[in-house]
Amino acid sequence: MSRSDVLVDADWVEANIGAPGVVIVEVDEDTSAYDKGHIPSAIKIDWKKDLQDPVRRDFVDKTGFEQLLSGRGISNDDTVVLYGGNNNWFAAYAYWYFKLYGHDKVLLLDGGRKKWELDSRELSTDVPQRAKTSYTAAEQDDALRAKRDEVIDAIGKRNLVDVRSPDEFAGRLLAPAHLPQEQAQRGGHIPTAKNVPWSKAANEDGTFKSDEALTTLYKDDAGVDFGKDTIAYCRIGERSAHTWFVLHEILGLANVKNYDGSWTEYGSLVGVPIELGEGK
Amino acid sequence: MSNDSCGAPAGGVTITKDKAGKEAIIEGQVLRAGAPVSTGYARLLGTGDEFVAEVPLGEDGGFRFFAAPGEWTLRVLAPGNVRLSQEVGAEIGQITKVSFLV
Numbered sequence: 055m056s057r058s059d060v061l062v063d064a065d066w067v068e069a070n071i072g073a074p075g076v077v078i079v080e081v082d083e084d085t086s087a088y089d090k091g092h093i094p095s096a097i098k099i100d101w102k103k104d105l106q107d108p109v110r111r112d113f114v115d116k117t118g119f120e121q122l123l124s125g126r127g128i129s130n131d132d133t134v135v136l137y138g139g140n141n142n143w144f145a146a147y148a149y150w151y152f153k154l155y156g157h158d159k160v161l162l163l164d165g166g167r168k169k170w171e172l173d174s175r176e177l178s179t180d181v182p183q184r185a186k187t188s189y190t191a192a193e194q195d196d197a198l199r200a201k202r203d204e205v206i207d208a209i210g211k212r213n214l215v216d217v218r219s220p221d222e223f224a225g226r227l228l229a230p231a232h233l234p235q236e237q238a239q240r241g242g243h244i245p246t247a248k249n250v251p252w253s254k255a256a257n258e259d260g261t262f263k264s265d266e267a268l269t270t271l272y273k274d275d276a277g278v279d280f281g282k283d284t285i286a287y288c289r290i291g292e293r294s295a296h297t298w299f300v301l302h303e304i305l306g307l308a309n310v311k312n313y314d315g316s317w318t319e320y321g322s323l324v325g326v327p328i329e330l331g332e333g334k
Numbered sequence: 335m336s337n338d339s340c341g342a343p344a345g346g347v348t349i350t351k352d353k354a355g356k357e358a359i360i361e362g363q364v365l366r367a368g369a370p371v372s373t374g375y376a377r378l379l380g381t382g383d384e385f386v387a388e389v390p391l392g393e394d395g396g397f398r399f400f401a402a403p404g405e406w407t408l409r410v411l412a413p414g415n416v417r418l419s420q421e422v423g424a425e426i427g428q429i430t431k432v433s434f435l436v
Contacts, residue, residue: 084341084343086344139390140341168375173413219387221402230386251385254385
């Protein structure tokens, strides 16, 4: 993988609005953004309602994913172009999710909704109707997803990259600063984790930094060993999907997993080690 | 907004009472010729312009952050290459109000 295989810019998307075999999808947590205006021809996926199991804390299963994509009119041969708000956090999460279920023809709009808006490009409130398909998903690819026990076992062995803000990493905040600090679980980070906030990988307009700048950020500045396997985590797994995208898809590192249980799971586990303070 | 979310809602999370409680709140509004600027972003930056958080502006041009106590930089981005900054302090139990005129 490299940047040109996984990222498209706003000009490319503008030129491919309505193109056969291309489905543009906005992925947000709050669908009011889509309803207010979206890229013409784009359909929407709700990060929580559509992609999370309503009962268990887990993804929708393979059958659920097949039903979702079939219902939205996405076929196995379509090229899916994802974009969203929050600097593409949820779009990157959806990208990871599409890959987990074996959809290879998936791209991310560099800069997402923010870049599109700041460029003053056209937004539409028309909701397209797409004919239903019969989508077939693959079994979930475990090579992309880390779970709790694997993360605990990785302490001191693999790269652990904590992509939350420095204050969350140190244990001073339990959530990003645009949210109330209302949680009960412990603060801190997984021992041996390097703190590389997701935002350092992005420019102010939401686009990704250059390959050279990204390599310097992770390898040289943070000391992430590119020869080792890596697990990225944050609070609930969507900011770390953004970093997973950078490390695995843009920079092409071989074994990178996203720990979607992230701090809301780890910080509530009984008996696991926690480190406080700045990174070591 | 529930705990199982990291997303930034437009304008920031609504507070139900006009009190900060145990939070250090920074909130404000972006206006152009007296009218709200509803397309744009407010960013909360720490020392050295270190990114901390960002919300899309609300319909009323508003934004709100739950910061740690201390000194912060607020930056507003909007179409037309608008890029404005202000320094602001935050204290526990206080709502610090800021406005930007584009």
